[in-house]
Amino acid sequence: MLQSPLTVSLKTYFGYDHFRPGQQAVIEDLLQGRDALVVMPTGGGKSLCYQLPALLQPGLTVVVSPLIALMQDQVAGLGDLGATFLNSTLSLAEVREREASIWQGQIKLLYVAPERLVGEGFLNFLERVRAKLGLSLFAVDEAHCVSEWGHDFRPEYRQLKFLRERFQGVPVVALTATATDRVRADICRQLALVEPTLHLGSFHRPNLYYEVIPKSKDSYRVLLGRVRAEAGAGIIYCLSRSQVDRLSQKLQQDGIQALPYHAGLADDERARNQTRFIRDDVGVMVATVAFGMGINKPDVRFVIHYDLPRNLEGYYQEAGRAGRDGEPARCTLFLSYGDSHRIEYMIGQRTDPKEQQVARQQFRQVLSYAEGSDCRTRIQLAYFGEALTEPCGHCDNCCTPQPTEDLTIEAQKLISCVARCREHFGMGHVVDVLRGSQNQRVLQNEHHLLSTYGIGRDRSANFWRSLGRSLIQQGLLTETGEFPVPKLNDQSWLVLRGQRKVELVLPVIPPTRETVATSTTTTTLKPQAEDLFQQLRALRKQLADAQSVPPYVVFPDSTLRQMAQEQPQTLAHFARLSGVGSRKLTQYGPQFTELIRVWQESNTKSR
Numbered sequence: 001m002l003q004s005p006l007t008v009s010l011k012t013y014f015g016y017d018h019f020r021p022g023q024q025a026v027i028e029d030l031l032q033g034r035d036a037l038v039v040m041p042t043g044g045g046k047s048l049c050y051q052l053p054a055l056l057q058p059g060l061t062v063v064v065s066p067l068i069a070l071m072q073d074q075v076a077g078l079g080d081l082g083a084t085f086l087n088s089t090l091s092l093a094e095v096r097e098r099e100a101s102i103w104q105g106q107i108k109l110l111y112v113a114p115e116r117l118v119g120e121g122f123l124n125f126l127e128r129v130r131a132k133l134g135l136s137l138f139a140v141d142e143a144h145c146v147s148e149w150g151h152d153f154r155p156e157y158r159q160l161k162f163l164r165e166r167f168q169g170v171p172v173v174a175l176t177a178t179a180t181d182r183v184r185a186d187i188c189r190q191l192a193l194v195e196p197t198l199h200l201g202s203f204h205r206p207n208l209y210y211e212v213i214p215k216s217k218d219s220y221r222v223l224l225g226r227v228r229a230e231a232g233a234g235i236i237y238c239l240s241r242s243q244v245d246r247l248s249q250k251l252q253q254d255g256i257q258a259l260p261y262h263a264g265l266a267d268d269e270r271a272r273n274q275t276r277f278i279r280d281d282v283g284v285m286v287a288t289v290a291f292g293m294g295i296n297k298p299d300v301r302f303v304i305h306y307d308l309p310r311n312l313e314g315y316y317q318e319a320g321r322a323g324r325d326g327e328p329a330r331c332t333l334f335l336s337y338g339d340s341h342r343i344e345y346m347i348g349q350r351t352d353p354k355e356q357q358v359a360r361q362q363f364r365q366v367l368s369y370a371e372g373s374d375c376r377t378r379i380q381l382a383y384f385g386e387a388l389t390e391p392c393g394h395c396d397n398c399c400t401p402q403p404t405e406d407l408t409i410e411a412q413k414l415i416s417c418v419a420r421c422r423e424h425f426g427m428g429h430v431v432d433v434l435r436g437s438q439n440q441r442v443l444q445n446e447h448h449l450l451s452t453y454g455i456g457r458d459r460s461a462n463f464w465r466s467l468g469r470s471l472i473q474q475g476l477l478t479e480t481g482e483f484p485v486p487k488l489n490d491q492s493w494l495v496l497r498g499q500r501k502v503e504l505v506l507p508v509i510p511p512t513r514e515t516v517a518t519s520t521t522t523t524t525l526k527p528q529a530e531d532l533f534q535q536l537r538a539l540r541k542q543l544a545d546a547q548s549v550p551p552y553v554v555f556p557d558s559t560l561r562q563m564a565q566e567q568p569q570t571l572a573h574f575a576r577l578s579g580v581g582s583r584k585l586t587q588y589g590p591q592f593t594e595l596i597r598v599w600q601e602s603n604t605k606s607r
């Protein structure tokens with residue numbers, strides 16, 4: 001079968017026989033000089049969308065990247081294809097050396113931070129580069145940082161609009177893994193994209209299994225069991241630095257190779273811990289959300305949120321760092337109402353009322369996701385405007401649906417209390433009235449005289465708040481206003497009249513490992529081939545350490561599994577493996593085929 005020139009280039013440079021969904025269309029637009037906004041989920045292959053055009057076109061491609069670690073990771077992954085970065089970790093001599101490589105035409109991709117890009121001296125440098133070598137493209141990675149509506153807004157990204165004014169005619173591509181309609185519109189506006197083509201990939205990650213577990217006194221034991229059961233690297237996210245330190249120390253005491261990562265650590269310790277994790281020297285990173293953006297480690301097998309995240313978009317991004325290689329991975333979220341109170345308190349410390357309103361709305365979506373009985377993937381996709389008509393089959397609510405309880409009477413009590421408070425008060429106040437609180441606001445409004453005062457003393461405040469969110473989620477109450485206030489609707493009256501039952505799930509029961517969905521893309525190896533796979537991994541680690549690069553830069557696990565299955569002993573056969581391009585064939589083919597040959601001979605003799 002005749003391959004297209006782009007597919008041939010893909011195999012030559014990156015070793016892959018086929019593009020992932022959406023990649024080729026983006027590349028074709030960029031090669032034609034169009035602006036573009038690319039929204040692809042984590043693991044969808046966004047980086048290749050600008051890397052391949054950069055290698056195929058004359059001139060320099062400038063990639064705007066928000067983190068030093070992200071730049072280093074991307075450059076390491078490109079090997080000797082002609083990529084470098086300029087950032088604050090380099091000495092003046094190193095900067096001059098890399099600039100000289102650019103002038104000599106040896107560099108096709110230059111990674112820089114937005115702070116450097118806006119400096120007048122660097123802009124003058126780029127203008128000279130454009131005059132002599134040409135600029136083929138500006139790629140703005142992690143473009144959600146441009147928008148104040150994104151989950152990781154960075155003000156310095158706002159200044160990038162000048163690229164359009166100062167370098168007219170050079171196309172701009174913005175790339176991100178997550179962006180709602182509002183964020184997408186804001187990115188296009190802030191970067192002044194000219195008639196950009198929108199490339200919107202599916203947010204559905206069928207290789208990820210999502211589950212929610214209620215936090216209890218046994219939560220650490222559950223977490224430890226999860227970590228021990230997983231055969232691979234993992235990330236555990238915590239809300240605070242102190243929790244990161246405590247949890248990493250406990251895991252270490254229990255024999256788990258775990259390291260902490262948060263902004264309170266010294267820069268060199270934080271960088272060292274990240275490097276050790278990426279290079280497979282340790283298996284678990286315990287971190288705040290400061291860790292992970294742009295970290296291109298494809299073989300993370302689990303992500304655990306030990307504390308509640310603050311918004312659903314951030315959760316999708318963080319959980320999505322699992323399984324970037326398409327192999328099965330688990331995403332676990334621990335639900336704690338203690339965390340909920342802490343986050344609500346932190347939101348209340350914000351001075352801007354508008355910021356408070358947005359943050360509360362985003363956090364309520366997290367609670368609805370965690371407490372809901374609907375397919376978790378469907379909830380996530382709906383957040384990004386994507387519909388899933390059938391249950392996903394790879395979350396706890398789909399695989400182990402929980403029993404429901406008739407809560408009609410409790411719902412009637414809550415709805416009635418909303419009505420008797422004249423639909424003028426927030427859910428927290430309604431709950432106080434139901435539970436018979438004597439706080440000042442209840443007494444001042446004479447709500448202690450209402451017939452619904454104290455009729456919910458038998459249930460906890462968390463129960464009533466959860467019930468309120470569930471009623472809103474199911475459309476049995478409506479929430480409106482700048483500071484959300486529950487109001488009755490037609491469905492509310494049906495519940496009050498006893499014309500509609502309210503059935504909700506009982507507390508979440510942690511699923512067993514046997515319920516975890518498996519991916520049809522996973523290659524199941526026979527015991528002997530599994531032994532070869534482990535030897536191939538050891539060789540990969542040895543080669544990676546010698547080059548001071550992460551192991552996946554040599555080959556991803558998926559390529560090693562294919563090696564273990566097909567056992568190629570010739571370079572011609574080796575070249576046909578997915579992930580083996582011309583460069584890697586020359587660089588690594590002899591070592592791996594030799595190991596396979598020796599392994600086969602040893603197994604033949606042992607029979």
